[in-house]
Amino acid sequence: MRVPFNLALGAALVALVLAVALVSLVWTPHPHAALDVANKFAPPSAVHWLGTDQLGRDLVSQLMVAARNSMAVAVLAVGIGCALGTGLGLLAAARGGWTEEAIMRLSDLGFAFPALLFAIMLAAVFGPSLPNVVIAIAFINIPTFARVSRAAANQVWRRDYVWAARAAGMGRFAISRDHILPNIAAPVIVQMTIEFAVAILVEAALSYLGLGAQPPNPSWGRMLSEAQTLMYLAPQLAIWPGLCIVTAVLGFSLLGDGLRDITDPRLTRVRAA
């Protein structure tokens, strides 16, 4: 099978960002928080590949550590949201009746709060921090995954082999674990990839607004908000963190589209027509 272009490009961009984030754990060109005020606003050179910022900190090192933060927030938040949401979706499909109704009405409530608004509310009460960003994004993901997994699980529950398992006396929990979960993995994974992209955007916006990563912990969003005050002095600082965000978000969203195209035959037909 030919690998679709969007899948290949998306996977390449995601691999690039993940590799940079992992490398930053063991190596960055310079310590990311090392000040060198004498060398502030240095242009790109062999020592500082992309130059330095208003405090002489190396830009490449900061961007690398920020990639790690961004990936960590996205993986944790979407992971938690997906685990809880998929669990609820499986439960709703397995139990049906008022359990299903209650879970779905609660997930409707979740949709009333855009991630940004919920995170703003948490920050107002608990103070700004990266863990609060993770909680907010995770919370917002629960209803999304509950819906996706319930819809997919309900289809699998109607299949003959599930009836056979029930007839053989298998419990609802065991059926959900052994038969339903493996068969709804595809749409859940596609949704995860798309939600990674959303999480990176939300984290960037919150950090830009000062509600995410706190100094000296670098974040693409906060680097941009610092660059905004220096726009007349050092416009180059406003470019690189933004390009990093676009690379990461584009990567995950292309990867998600590509995965959906190859896992959902209905959509492939529409696209090919």
Add this chain to the structure above:
Amino acid sequence: MSYFLVRRGIGFVLTLIAVSVVVFAVMNVLPGDPSLTILGIDSTEEARAALRERLGLDEPVVSRYLAWTFGALRGEFGTSYAFDVPVAELIAERLPMTLSLAISGMALTVVLALVLGIAAAARHGGPGDWAIMLFSQLGIAVPAFWLSMLLVLLFAVHLRWLPPGGFPGWGDPLAAARALVLPTVALALVQSAVLARVTRSSVLEVMRLDFVRTARASGLPRARVLWRHVLPNALVPIVTIVGLQFAGLVTGTIVIENVFYLPGLGRLLFQSIANRDLVTVQALVMLFAAIVVTANFLVDIAYLLIDPRLRGARA
């Protein structure tokens, strides 16, 4: 039909009530003393007791919740600690800013998305289609606040055509409009990326149907078929996404107002967080959530009205 309206209407009211409970719970039923948060640890016990009394914090939680909701229904949201004026007054003062930004942003979004989406569908598979889809894919990945900064760099810092931010007030309509150009474009470019994709796929889907081929075969010109036959039938999913996007646009204004220092509700929300003005934060979060819930409800209703097939379906 009316059964569904009633059902949706009840669901809408219940959702609003549930949202208000969540907002109130997060903001109030938390460990800690709000009067200490507001006045700081150097405050005297008498001052804190006086503030608790003024805020009604000594009352039981349930009666405070009821007082807050029934007050909100009458348009009373309490008094801001930071500005010492009724919160309703603060909101009324800043609402026109946010509404004009949201409405102009939505208008530009719809125009851009329809033009680009239809153009892409009409050139399906060609380089024009490819370019528009590239724009759309990029638009989804670009954060609105970064796009705003790039627009400021180009049009305010380099070309000096437009102001980089701030708002001169409504007294000078031309200056006010100039101040709104970049924020509106930043909001709309990002939102229209999504809508253009939906428009394109919806138009493409209708263009494949038999009646379109019949219309073309009977000699009607392409453009006429596109505008008179295809577009009206492709509108249902487009209208749905427009409604859902309005909610996204309203929360988008929170960010954009802070990028451009525009005195709207989003800027007020951030000032209130910085001032620990919890009464104002609570009212604004509730207001934004209520706008989102209302937009979703109106989309549901519009959907039922546009597409008769859904009227028989289970909600």
